[in-house]
Amino acid sequence: MDKKVISTNRKAFHDFLIFDRYDAGIVLTGTEIKSIRQGMFNLKDSFAKIEDGEIFLYNMHISPYKQGNRFNHEAERVRKLLLKKQEIMKMLGKIKKENYTIVPLELYLSHGFAKIEIGLAKGKKLYDKREAIAKKTQERDIARGVRR
Numbered sequence: 379m380d381k382k383v384i385s386t387n388r389k390a391f392h393d394f395l396i397f398d399r400y401d402a403g404i405v406l407t408g409t410e411i412k413s414i415r416q417g418m419f420n421l422k423d424s425f426a427k428i429e430d431g432e433i434f435l436y437n438m439h440i441s442p443y444k445q446g447n448r449f450n451h452e453a454e455r456v457r458k459l460l461l462k463k464q465e466i467m468k469m470l471g472k473i474k475k476e477n478y479t480i481v482p483l484e485l486y487l488s489h490g491f492a493k494i495e496i497g498l499a500k501g502k503k504l505y506d507k508r509e510a511i512a513k514k515t516q517e518r519d520i521a522r523g524v525r526r
Contacts, residue, residue, distance in 0.1 A: 390483055393501065397499065408450065410443075418443075421484075479499055482497075
């Protein structure tokens, strides 16, 4: 599969426990794809919501295209995500039942189209974050020891 990852939302992996992952298309307008290809966007504080059987992405910042004109896009508009109805209903059931949130994990290009990987996630507690940091430092120390 032709998949070129442009950005990964590291903050999502730090703040949330990810359970299910879905690939979704994004409805973009005008010069947004050009800005995305240049890496002029931010996934950090973005999230998705299901409204009226459709899924929307909020707070994803895509900077205006530098060579754009008066038809340039708005930086933080709400963007519709493209998923199958069955997937949206499955996600909606899990959100209502188990209190999950929908978080974007990574943005990538597939055959020239911008796609986003979203995940059903639950917020980590402070002790979970500390545990993850301790585990990472242990693995880093082991890797250093093996290299020497």
